Each structure stands twice: as C-alpha cells, then as structure tokens.
Amino acid sequence: MKVLTLALLFSFTVAKPAQPVRRPSGQLEQPTKNGRWYFAASGHAVYCYGPVMTLPEANGNLQRVATFCREGQTVVPLRD
Numbered sequence: 001m002k003v004l005t006l007a008l009l010f011s012f013t014v015a016k017p018a019q020p021v022r023r024p025s026g027q028l029e030q031p032t033k034n035g036r037w038y039f040a041a042s043g044h045a046v047y048c049y050g051p052v053m054t055l056p057e058a059n060g061n062l063q064r065v066a067t068f069c070r071e072g073q074t075v076v077p078l079r080d
Contacts, residue, residue: 034049035049038076039079040066040076041077041078043079046073046076048066048076049069050069052067055075063077064078064080065077066078
C-alpha cells in the first residue's frame, strides 16, 4: 500500500514557479488606478482618481473640485 501511495505521489508533475514579467527600465510606470489630469486653480496639473464635484465656498459661490488626487490631496480646486 505504501508503495502505491509513493508511486502515485511521484507520478504527479511538480509545477514550476512562474517567472516574473520583465519590463525595460526606460518605460514609465502607468498609474495603477484609472485617473485623469486636471488643471488646478494654483496653475499646476494634478492627477486625480475621484469624481469632479461642485462644493460651496464660504462666501456662497460654488467651486469645482477634483477629488482623491496624488500626493495625498483629497480635494483640489480646479481652474474653470
């Protein structure tokens, strides 16, 4: 019985580990999430992942903002 068990175990092929995908080092990394570039009110371009929302300002006006941007910025005012 032990001989049959050992023969059965050795008859299975051992799976080889998958090789990692090699990428040329000259390529830029693409963002992992789908996002979009926006023009911020400060004059800089920002890359944000969340939706564009309209929020009220303190003086009662409405401000368009992009949400969940790179570098930990949650809300970035946009230039119209």
